[in-house]
Amino acid sequence: MAVIALTGAQSAAAPPRRVSILGSTGSIGRSTVDLLLRNRGAFTVEALTANRNAAFLAEQARQLNARFAAVADPAEYGALKAALSGSGIEAGCGPEALVEAAERPADWVMAGIVGAAGLAPTLAAVRRGRIVAFANKEVLVCAGSLFMQEVAAHGATLLPVDSEHNAIWQCFDFERIDHIEKITLTCSGGPFRERSIDEMRHMTVTEAVKHPTWNMGAKISIDSATLMNKGLEIIEAHHLFGLPSEQIDVVIHPQSVIHGLVTYHDGSVLAHLGTPDMRTPIAYVLGWPGRTAAPMQRLDLASVGRLTFETPDPERFPALRLAREALIQGGGCPTVLNAANETAVKAFIDGRIGFLDIAATVEETLEAMPVGRLDSLDDVYHIDREARAIAAEHAARRARNHRPADQA
């Protein structure tokens, strides 16, 4: 099922597009704000949200003249209110305020929260039939076809922000899907592409978040180091483009210049290229179906020199296999995969488990849980909660044997 409905388009003479950003203080959010500030006349801002970073959220809200700003953590409400004092910008807090931010009148909503925490607000935007710029891939991994059914039922439009999916979208012939043989997601290989298993065992958080080509938030950077990010993206691509696992390929491409490819039955391969800067896909979805001017460095192929490609190593990066297996198993497996991964990544960031324990915890959680059915959003929340509890137990057991890198 193709999701990218060609409706709700903005014409050249259209009034400014009203936008809201869920997760505006994060890496995706900051890139979006940067583009809005560079194209002031084309957009007005309705709502912005953060988790706890009230001071920065208030600064963004003032800069963009937003109407509403909300923090997820109620403990930060006082700080937000104080920082917005005298501005006329309304403040809110807690899960309901995030849903309110998503529901406020906007034409376009950036889903830029990290993790399954973004599910309720992203769904709220979908249920208002908005154009949703979709970065928060964990939402699609945990809620899968139920989320896509909501998109269809409410006439919402999902625009892929993830660079690979955005690239494939630009090369994908939705009118002739039966002519498409496969799509290929490229993958930088992350910071540990050339490390042995033994070396990876001792990698620290600082080393894991040091992505070689992209500048991103901590969770996605660690997912890129384990290659779980690419696994989540396979599941995301399955739902966005309506293709089965065997038509979704992954290739390691360390330069991150080609972002995605579509192979057609006649052997033609269409690829999308660009410098690794998330402002390119965000600019595309901001202006869609037109294009928004964006400032980043232009691609200079002669100075890049060589583009190289490799097959991912399943031994060193088991997360990729786990994600593919979860997609094929179906039901609640992707929900378990996502919840266990979020739990394990948090344990790694907190220094409780080692780098290789992340994928191992996910695998143990998948093995421990029956393949539950995913018939309703209640099932999603239930399976997500249960998987987090089981993953936390496995992570705690691993934590007891974990020696931090500097003591190993």
Ligand SMILES: NC(=O)c1ccc[n+]([C@@H]2O[C@H](COP(=O)([O-])OP(=O)(O)OC[C@H]3O[C@@H](n4cnc5c(N)ncnc54)[C@H](OP(=O)(O)O)[C@@H]3O)[C@@H](O)[C@H]2O)c1
């Ligand atoms: N960064 C990239 O280049 C990139 C590329 C492709 C896809 N994505 C996807 O985009 C999403 C955002 O990634 P990111 O790198 O921008 O993450 P990030 O830098 O960690 O930012 C996350 C945003 O979500 C907010 N947030 C965190 N936990 C929350 C919670 N429990 N409830 C409500 N809000 C919460 C954060 O607020 P605080 O600032 O207050 O913590 C922040 O605004 C992820 O799903 C990621 O996979 C990112």
